[in-house]
Amino acid sequence: MARSLIARVTAIAFGVELAFALAIPxxxxxxxxxxxxxxxxxxxxxxxxxxxxxxxxxIGFLASLLRPIERWLAASHSSSQPAPDLTRRAARAAYDAxxxxxxxxxxxxxxxxxxxxxxxxxxxxxxxxxxxxxxxATVLFGFxxxxxxxxxxxxxxxxxxxxxxxxxxxxxxxxxLALPGRRLSVRARLVALSxxxxxxxxxxxxxxxxxxxxxxxxxxxxxxxxxxADALEHQLAGSSDRTxxxxxxxxxxxxxxxxxxxxxxxxxANSDAARELxxxxxxRFRLARALSRAPAETVLDPxxxxxxxxxxxxxxxxGTFPGAVALVISREPGRDRGGxxxxxxFFALVxxxxxxICAGFLAGSIAGPLGSIRAVVAQIVESEDADRVGRIPxxxxxxxxxxxxxxxxxxxxxQASAERIRRYGADREQLLAVAARxxxxxxxxxxxxVEGVFACDRSGGLTHTNAAGLRLLDLSPAVAVSRAxxxxxxxxxxxxxxxxxxxxxxxxxxxRALAGEIIVEEDEVLENPSSHRPVFLRSSAAPIRDTAxxxxxxxxxxxxxxxxxxxxxxxxxxxxxxxHELKTPVAILKGYSLMLMRSDQTLSIxxxxxxxxxDRGAERINRIVExxxxxxxxxxxxxxxxPAPVDLDELARETVAGLRASELHRxxxxxxxxxxxxxxxxxxxxxxxxxxxxxxxxxxxxAGGTIEVVLxxxxxxxxxxxxxxxxxxxxxxxxxxxxxxLFYRAHxxxxxxxxxxxxxxxxxxxxxxxxxxxxxxxxxxxxxxxxSFTLPLA
Amino acid sequence: MExxxxxxxxxxxxxxxxxxxxxxxxxxxxxxxxxxNGREALAAVERASPDLILLDMKMPVMSGREFADExxxxxxxxxxxxxxxxxxxxxxxxxxxxxxxxxxxxxxPDALVxxxxxxxxxxxxx
Numbered sequence: 001m002a003r004s005l006i007a008r009v010t011a012i013a014f015g016v017e018l019a020f021a022l023a024i025p026x027x028x029x030x031x032x033x034x035x036x037x038x039x040x041x042x043x044x045x046x047x048x049x050x051x052x053x054x055x056x057x058x059i060g061f062l063a064s065l066l067r068p069i070e071r072w073l074a075a076s077h078s079s080s081q082p083a084p085d086l087t088r089r090a091a092r093a094a095y096d097a098x099x100x101x102x103x104x105x106x107x108x109x110x111x112x113x114x115x116x117x118x119x120x121x122x123x124x125x126x127x128x129x130x131x132x133x134x135x136x137a138t139v140l141f142g143f144x145x146x147x148x149x150x151x152x153x154x155x156x157x158x159x160x161x162x163x164x165x166x167x168x169x170x171x172x173x174x175x176x177l178a179l180p181g182r183r184l185s186v187r188a189r190l191v192a193l194s195x196x197x198x199x200x201x202x203x204x205x206x207x208x209x210x211x212x213x214x215x216x217x218x219x220x221x222x223x224x225x226x227x228x229a230d231a232l233e234h235q236l237a238g239s240s241d242r243t244x245x246x247x248x249x250x251x252x253x254x255x256x257x258x259x260x261x262x263x264x265x266x267x268x269a270n271s272d273a274a275r276e277l278x279x280x281x282x283x284r285f286r287l288a289r290a291l292s293r294a295p296a297e298t299v300l301d302p303x304x305x306x307x308x309x310x311x312x313x314x315x316x317x318x319g320t321f322p323g324a325v326a327l328v329i330s331r332e333p334g335r336d337r338g339g340x341x342x343x344x345x346f347f348a349l350v351x352x353x354x355x356x357i358c359a360g361f362l363a364g365s366i367a368g369p370l371g372s373i374r375a376v377v378a379q380i381v382e383s384e385d386a387d388r389v390g391r392i393p394x395x396x397x398x399x400x401x402x403x404x405x406x407x408x409x410x411x412x413x414x415q416a417s418a419e420r421i422r423r424y425g426a427d428r429e430q431l432l433a434v435a436a437r438x439x440x441x442x443x444x445x446x447x448x449x450v451e452g453v454f455a456c457d458r459s460g461g462l463t464h465t466n467a468a469g470l471r472l473l474d475l476s477p478a479v480a481v482s483r484a485x486x487x488x489x490x491x492x493x494x495x496x497x498x499x500x501x502x503x504x505x506x507x508x509x510x511x512r513a514l515a516g517e518i519i520v521e522e523d524e525v526l527e528n529p530s531s532h533r534p535v536f537l538r539s540s541a542a543p544i545r546d547t548a549x550x551x552x553x554x555x556x557x558x559x560x561x562x563x564x565x566x567x568x569x570x571x572x573x574x575x576x577x578x579x580h581e582l583k584t585p586v587a588i589l590k591g592y593s594l595m596l597m598r599s600d601q602t603l604s605i606x607x608x609x610x611x612x613x614x615d616r617g618a619e620r621i622n623r624i625v626e627x628x629x630x631x632x633x634x635x636x637x638x639x640x641x642x643p644a645p646v647d648l649d650e651l652a653r654e655t656v657a658g659l660r661a662s663e664l665h666r667x668x669x670x671x672x673x674x675x676x677x678x679x680x681x682x683x684x685x686x687x688x689x690x691x692x693x694x695x696x697x698x699x700x701x702x703a704g705g706t707i708e709v710v711l712x713x714x715x716x717x718x719x720x721x722x723x724x725x726x727x728x729x730x731x732x733x734x735x736x737x738x739x740x741x742l743f744y745r746a747h748x749x750x751x752x753x754x755x756x757x758x759x760x761x762x763x764x765x766x767x768x769x770x771x772x773x774x775x776x777x778x779x780x781x782x783x784x785x786x787x788s789f790t791l792p793l794a
Numbered sequence: 795m796e797x798x799x800x801x802x803x804x805x806x807x808x809x810x811x812x813x814x815x816x817x818x819x820x821x822x823x824x825x826x827x828x829x830x831n832g833r834e835a836l837a838a839v840e841r842a843s844p845d846l847i848l849l850d851m852k853m854p855v856m857s858g859r860e861f862a863d864e865x866x867x868x869x870x871x872x873x874x875x876x877x878x879x880x881x882x883x884x885x886x887x888x889x890x891x892x893x894x895x896x897x898x899x900x901x902x903p904d905a906l907v908x909x910x911x912x913x914x915x916x917x918x919x920x
């Protein structure tokens with residue numbers, strides 16, 4: 001196969017050419033009017049020899065052009081990949097050969113008959129009268145051959161080499177090699193073809209007609225010259241006056257005759273034209289040559305500017321006239337009908353075979369690539385899988401080649417995007433699987449939570465409720481913290497605040513979270529519809545924000561804390577009841593111990609001390625009872641305050657006066673404002689607060705220290721301030737944070753631990769807070785503390 | 795101690811506390827009747843017609859409040875009542891039963907006596 005490429009191309013190309021190559025010499029013989037058998041044989045021999053030489057050279061050239069392709073084919077048939085360099089050279093050859101080789105080939109036809117004509121000039125100068133136009137005619141004839149050969153050979157070669165080029169292009173494409181080779185557009189090819197189709201026959205017809213005119217004129221001239229000469233000879237022979245003048249006169253011919261040269265060289269002319277001719281140089285020589293060669297024959301002189309016929313005339317009977325006559329005849333060419341018919345038939349024969357062959361091969365070289373493009377496009381359209389689509393071979397470097405290249409790149413992109421889509425799809429499925437697993441995990445976690453979880457979208461519609469949430473919803477539709485927002489009036493008792501106020505829809509946790517609030521551990525009270533018992537919910541809620549930070553929804557977590565609350569309440573009630581029950585025994589203890597100490601004057605000191613210890617113990621129990629009751633009241637939210645206008649100054653002084661164990665400390669009340677200091681407060685509770693602060697100040701101050709109670713009024717803020725200032729041990733910085741916490745004792749396990757439950761400051765804070773005031777402190781360890789609280793002015 | 799001797803009815807379910815109250819008052823020269831619940835108190839009122847009643851609120855059989863209502867219903871000119879209670883809202887409770895005053899448990903013995911003396915109507919001196 002590999003070896004056969006050159007052979008196949010050569011055989012087909014030169015085989016097709018041979019048919020025409022055989023016809024052309026026939027045209028040539030006709031063109032130059034070579035009629036004698038031996039002359040024709042000679043010409044054909046020359047043509048044949050030249051043809052063999054030329055064809056051998058062309059085949060050699062073609063083989064050298066195609067060798068890289070052959071080597072490439074051989075390499076691709078063996079298992080090894082052709083080298084990139086070889087592939088490039090093969091591609092260049094496959095694309096360039098159909099362009100380069102036809103040019104050389106057609107040029108060989110352009111030049112082919114020049115040596116033939118030249119040899120005719122030499123060989124047949126005597127016998128074949130060649131005009132001065134023979135060179136031009138040969139060139140035109142060659143050009144017509146060129147015009148005919150170029151499209152034929154191009155069409156042939158591109159048809160033959162196109163598929164090979166296609167194969168090479170596919171291989172190069174796989175290896176990302178750029179394709180070399182000269183581009184020749186379809187447009188240029190079609191224009192060249194049509195030019196050739198017009199030029200070749202037209203030029204051939206033209207040169208043929210022109211030449212046949214010349215031959216016809218010459219033949220006519222020769223014939224008439226012969227007739228003239230016969231007549232002249234006869235006249236001369238039969239006349240007494242054997243002079244040229246007499247003879248020509250006697251002829252009385254209407255011809256533009258005539259110049260006569262005599263053997264002695266005299267030239268006799270009978271007309272202006274003849275005289276002009278006689279004056280031309282070289283006539284004498286040509287006449288002499290004509291006379292010497294063939295006295296009885298008419299010779300046509302192709303070198304003269306005008307058609308001339310010579311005829312030697314033998315010496316007459318009078319012996320006075322051996323000479324030649326040159327006849328100048330005005331040109332009036334007769335038409336050679338037979339020659340024209342031959343020309344037409346010949347031309348028709350050649351053109352009818354040549355043009356369709358050219359067109360056919362050209363069409364084939366275009367249709368092949370188009371067909372492969374169409375096939376691939378159909379594959380793309382029909383196939384669901386872009387991966388299976390093949391690539392289009394590039395037959396020629398032209399518009400179709402570019403189209404094919406474009407489609408190939410389109411397929412590349414299709415495949416790349418199909419690959420991307422596949423990868424994307426795989427990624428997506430994996431992500432979805434992960435997301436589904438996460439969602440399942442999350443659902444499992446959520447559904448096994450004790451807390452009810454409710455998620456809603458931006459409009460407040462529930463989007464997710466876990467199992468505990470559904471139980472809460474079943475318990476009471478009003479639990480649906482968000483349902484209440486979207487379906488007001490769905491019945492049931494709405495959630496209540498712990499103090500009994502109903503929730504307004506805007507107060508519900510999800511609604512507030514949708515407004516951007518974060519709610520931590522707020523309590524709601526609901527009523528269980530079946531048992532009519534209260535259900536305590538502790539809810540937290542927060543907005544859900546999207547990536548841009550806008551609120552996309554909200555989530556609320558609600559826990560049923562009824563048991564905790566009830567237990568807590570039970571505990572508080574227990575404390576309360578227990579504390580109350582302690583009051584009576586304390587009263588008995590205190591009452592009798594006091595009574596005994598007072599009434600019995602005979603008591604020993606020892607007995608009196610015992611009674612005093614009993615009284616102090618009872619007093620301590622009493623204080624603990626009071627603390628416990630205060631705490632339980634605060635927790636049960638049952639602190640009953642009766643605010644009324646109170647003179648702060650008077651209250652402070654009363655409190656200070658009522659202090660026990662103040663003998664070791666000095667307590668002074670200072671007022672920084674001379675005006676009235678009437679606050680709105682519960683007098684007893686305020687006294688309790690101040691008492692707590694003072695007892696702390698005393699407890700943590702060294703004996704003999706002064707404790708100041710400073711009263712001031714800020715009328716702009718509408719409040720009065722009470723500060724208790726001591727110079728005691730102070731509170732360590734790290735302990736200051738929890739100072740108002742219940743049961744918090746800053747001095748536990750220190751030398752300053754003077755006992756107590758850690759209730760006083762807590763109660764002080766609770767009581768001040770409930771009266772609309774603030775309480776705070778400043779303290780430095782070792783330097784003392786200032787505790788301050790405000791109360792609203794009355 | 796130039797104080798008039800009054801008849802005080804102590805209504806208190808705790809016998810020790812009742813005894814304490816009685817001792818304190820008797821020490822000051824008052825006469826004391828003790829009842830351990832509201833029903834007994836109603837009987838004692840008939841028997842002793844007290845000048846002042848010290849009334850505990852939480853008692854078995856008949857509570858202080860029930861007693862107060864019943865007592866007022868029966869008596870045309872009832873004696874003043876002083877509520878002795880451990881409740882936090884002693885004042886409110888006292889107002890509820892129409893008492894003339896209240897003493898919170900545990901009480902200061904002197905304060906009890908002082909309160910009783912001050913609350914006693916002028917009738918006490920007659």
